[in-house]
Amino acid sequence: MLALIKSPYTRRTLMCMSAAALLWSGSPAESTQAARYHTIPELSSGSPAPADSKETAAADRKQLFEQMGAATGIPWYRFAAIDQYERSIARKSKKTAAADSTSAAAKPRLTGIMIPAPVWSGPLNPDQDDKQPESIRFFGGFGLDGSGDGIADPESDADVLYSMARHLLKYGDSATDFNIGIWEYYHNGRAAQRVSQFAKLYEHFGRLDLSGSAFPLPIGTSYAYRSTWGTGRSWGGARIHEGTDLFAPHGLTVRSTCFGIVETKGWNRYGGWRIGIRDIENRYHYYAHLMGYEKSLLRGDIVTPGQTIGWVGSSGYGSPGTQGKFPPHLHYGIYRDRGITEWAFDPYPLLKQWENKEFRLLRQNKKKK
Numbered sequence: 001m002l003a004l005i006k007s008p009y010t011r012r013t014l015m016c017m018s019a020a021a022l023l024w025s026g027s028p029a030e031s032t033q034a035a036r037y038h039t040i041p042e043l044s045s046g047s048p049a050p051a052d053s054k055e056t057a058a059a060d061r062k063q064l065f066e067q068m069g070a071a072t073g074i075p076w077y078r079f080a081a082i083d084q085y086e087r088s089i090a091r092k093s094k095k096t097a098a099a100d101s102t103s104a105a106a107k108p109r110l111t112g113i114m115i116p117a118p119v120w121s122g123p124l125n126p127d128q129d130d131k132q133p134e135s136i137r138f139f140g141g142f143g144l145d146g147s148g149d150g151i152a153d154p155e156s157d158a159d160v161l162y163s164m165a166r167h168l169l170k171y172g173d174s175a176t177d178f179n180i181g182i183w184e185y186y187h188n189g190r191a192a193q194r195v196s197q198f199a200k201l202y203e204h205f206g207r208l209d210l211s212g213s214a215f216p217l218p219i220g221t222s223y224a225y226r227s228t229w230g231t232g233r234s235w236g237g238a239r240i241h242e243g244t245d246l247f248a249p250h251g252l253t254v255r256s257t258c259f260g261i262v263e264t265k266g267w268n269r270y271g272g273w274r275i276g277i278r279d280i281e282n283r284y285h286y287y288a289h290l291m292g293y294e295k296s297l298l299r300g301d302i303v304t305p306g307q308t309i310g311w312v313g314s315s316g317y318g319s320p321g322t323q324g325k326f327p328p329h330l331h332y333g334i335y336r337d338r339g340i341t342e343w344a345f346d347p348y349p350l351l352k353q354w355e356n357k358e359f360r361l362l363r364q365n366k367k368k369k
Ligand SMILES: [Zn+2]
Pocket: 241, 243, 244, 245, 330, 331, 332
């Protein structure tokens, strides 16, 4: 299908130390001016495509990544990570999303990677819609012909992935080389960190579907929570409450709610001992006021839904180690990365959904026995 006979080339470039440092600079959600975000994207995005068509699209997409991987030497999970990052930050209005799905554009795309016109055609190219590989090359553009049809089309998945592969191969093929290539493409430490996290998740699990959930506390134990979104809090000035407090006994197990990767771990004066986990949808799950962490868990580690990550405590609201300034509870928050800012949204409806799902499963299992 893909006429890719061109041999990939590799060229080692000197490692840019400042770029490498920025790659890992991190961006804990609580350090950003996270704005309030009232809707739950999952529940408000209109009528989703039927599950089977979604699965088919995912299977086709993975196949495309594997084909491009075979042709270029870039592993499928790296293409998948870039694609997923771009999907997660795409701020599609409901109108354009609806138009896309109804008009079924001339060439429906499998990937969501959008390469801006000045990058694709070359910044000084007078024709910003240029699709001729020769003139694009002349103006230093990014666009190449990966499908073998003689044109370099930014709307063609094969052309986009092939161009991206040729860019990445300039830096080499190790994970570090990949991170540098991504940094050089986005010039954004946060983007580089996300793509590398997603690549690690896809590589580890070997599949695109990393949906799955768990309630953060063991189902059926003594905990209590209600919707506390946006209520005032007593310590730290006029801040709104960005999350849900789950009151529970000191020492109760805290579990990961998702498939994800540990992004933050340590003390924060508000959150106490806290842990932050990034999922494949680019959501940051924040667990605060812990008594302690699961010892073996380190930054960069991969977690699965239901996995123990720590224990309920009352740490925070002071210098490291401060405990007991309030009743023990888990503060759970979710932030969505939109590329430049991270938005907190109310986790309460999701918590209810996950809790109900686990109760349903428990009942089903009991019936079977
Ligand atoms: Zn709280």
